[in-house]
Structures are given as structure tokens and as C-alpha cells.
Amino acid sequence: MIKDIVVTGMGTLTAIGNNVDDFWDGLIQGRYGAGEITSFDMSEYRHSRGCELKNFRPQDHLSQKELHRMDRASILSVVAAREAIADAGIDLENYQGRIGVAIGTTLSGMIKTQEYYRKIFTGKQDRVLASKLLEYPLYIPGNQVIDKLGIVAEHFTVSTACSSGLHAIGIATDLLRVGRCDLVIAGGVDLISELTFSGFELLKALSNEDITPFDLNRKGLLLGDGVGIVVLEREDSAKARNANLYAKIAGYGSSSDAFHMTAPHKDAEGIFQSMKMALKDAKMNVEEIDYISAHGTGTKHNDAIETLGIKRFFGTRAYNIPVSSIKSMIGHTLGAAGAIETIAGILTIRHGIISPTINYQTPDPDCDLDYVPNVARKQNIRSFMNNSLGFGGNNAVLIVKEVG
Secondary structure (H helix, E strand, O other), X not given: OOOOEEEEEEEEEEOOEOOHHHHHHHHHHOOOOOEEOOOOOOXXXXXXXXXXXXXXOHHHOOOHHHHHHOOXXXXXXXXXXXXXXXXHOOOHHHOOOOEEEEEEOOOOOHHHHHHHHHHHHHOOOOOOOHHHHHHOOOOHHHHHHXXXXXXXXEEEEEOOHHHHHHHHHHXXXXXXXXXXXXXXXXXXXXXXXXXXXXXXXXXXOEOOOOOOOOEOOOOOEOEEXXXXXEEEEEHHHHHHOOOOOOEEEEEEEEEEOOOXXXXXXXXXXXXXXXXXXXXXXXXXXXXXXXXXXXXXXXXXXXXXXXXXXHHHHHHHHHHHOEEEOOHHHHOEOHHHHHHHHHHHHHHHHXXXXXXXXXXXXXXXXXXOOEOOEOOOEEOOOXXXXXXXXXXXXXXXXXXXXXXX
């Protein structure tokens, strides 16, 4: 028998807040996290803006010895995981259940790796420590979470481009449903590295202007730093320890249409199939979805295709469902995006306020839904659908609903 899976803890760091409370305050205030990128030299690039973390002090969370060996992605993952565990009220030292860790990422260990190769190629250091490469493998953020939390866990790393974080939560849900784990720490992490920035610049996907998802004059995306971690448990065991139940993971769907290396399917087939699978898994109908947390990158093609997919799936009901993109505030955090958006959606259920799509000015005939423009909206939300559309046609959809 499939058990109900609930979220009992959350942790996040983004360009608009270094914990869940500050992040939520930034969302409902419509705070804009963009600015000039400072983490590497931008002089040779046509674009120079992104949504970097602000006022984050890693030394407040980890020792200098730990920080010396850890890539920034691992640091953020550990900090967010600790926040989520504390929020869930779990004493890991005495926890007797089976624990899982599932982290999604695109290129998480790239910061120290770039340092290593830059010193080799510039000849600025006679002896370059190969230990900098120890943080390169994609599984390292999850390993560091396990190490720094002092646990033994079943460990999964997910890398399906921009849908990685949402897939990680979906996999975590399945681990709990089939009884392999009793508690799973799941989410996603990614940072603005020079490699990812230069890649998106070559793709001509970046903008130097404001991020304007679904707007007629949208010019492209801005990359963002971010991590989102949730703690998942079966509802019966969470209730048995009197845990705070934020929301239920109702359904999960995924698909890979492999239509193009970077572009979504022209008929939105991939995201359509993922929506269909998620709704079936949730045993819900289209009338029960109150809000859609959109992928909404601010690129011409992506926003139009996602809108098409929503209209294909929901029919005329699509025009009555609020849809918004928090990437308008925090940028595109790649493998972390779906996990961070899940946290935002859960807070929407809890507080009855929908995060806006900021910087929205001019309607686009191809994007003609209700995008909650510019100002947060008070509205009772019982359930939401979270969309992630990744490169290579890697799509994921999560449906979350209130507990009750």
C-alpha cells in the first residue's frame, strides 16, 4: 500500500534570502536578486549580470579546515540540509530509521575545479594541489551532507539538467513509498560558475536586462546561485513523532522526449506527458490544481512552449489557474530550481499568498495565461503543480497538496 509522503522540514539559500524565512519574505515582497556578477572576471563577456548569493558567510556554518576542502556547492548543500533537519525537529544522533539522501545538480563542483585548471594554464602557481579536484564529481554535495550530518544513508545523485532537483524529490518520494527509507533529505544545488555562464552565453540564452518571464519583450535568462532541501517522511511516522506537516507530495511525473539538446519539444509533448503522469499518480483531476509554479525561464522559446503545454493539458481550465515564475526574482538556479520552487509552493499553501512574476509589462499573445504579474496575490491554495523543463528534453512535474 502506497503511503502518503509529507514534507516536515525545509532549507534554502537564494539571491533573495539565506534561509527559508528570508526567502519567503523576498518572494512576497517581489525582491529582485539580480546584479553584476562578482565571483569571476566578466571583462571578456558580453553579459555580466546574475543572481548571486548576498551576505552569505560560510564561516558562520563550517570551520576553516572544512571550508578549505569544500566546493561552494557542497557548503550550500550542508547549510540548507542542516536548516531543513532543524526545521523538521529531528535528532539525527538518536534517529533509528533508514535515511536516504537524494541531491540533484547540473555542475555542482565546478568552482574549485576551475581554480585548479586556471592555475595550471596560467602558470601562476608552481605546485597546484590536485585535492581541489576532489569536489568535482557530482555526487560530492550529497556525500558532504552525509558526512557533515554524521549519518549513514542510501545516496542518490541526479543530473538531468534543469529538472535535477525536482527529479531528486520524486525519487525520494518513491524511496519512501516502497519502504526503502524512513526519511529522505532531498533537493538540488547549483551555482553560477564561469563554465556554466560561458555555456549559456554561447547559447545566446542570457540577458543583460531584467528577467521577464512570459513578457512579450523577454530577452533571456539570468543564472542564479541556489540550493533547496526538503525533509520527506511517511505521514504516519511523521505524525507519530508529532512533526510539523507542511504539505503532502501527491504525485510525480517525468519524461524525456530527447527532442533537442537544448530546446523543448515543439508541441510541448514532454511536459504534457509529465503532467499527465503526475496527475495520475496523485489520483487527482485538473479541477483540483489551484496554482502552477512554472519553469518560466524568460527565454522566448521556453515560455511559449510551457504555456502551450499547460493549455494542452488543462484545456480551458488553464485560463483560470494562476501561473507564476519565481525565476523572475532569483534567476535560473539550474539543478536547484525545481527544489527551490517546491519550497516556494509549499509556503504558498501555508500562507495563502502566491508569489508574483515580477518585471512583467507587456502581454504576449503566445503567453496568454494569468502570470500573477508584479504583485503577490492573496489566494487560498490547496494544491499546486511544479514544472521543470531541462535540457535534452528531461522534464519533471511534481504535485503537492495541503495536509488534511
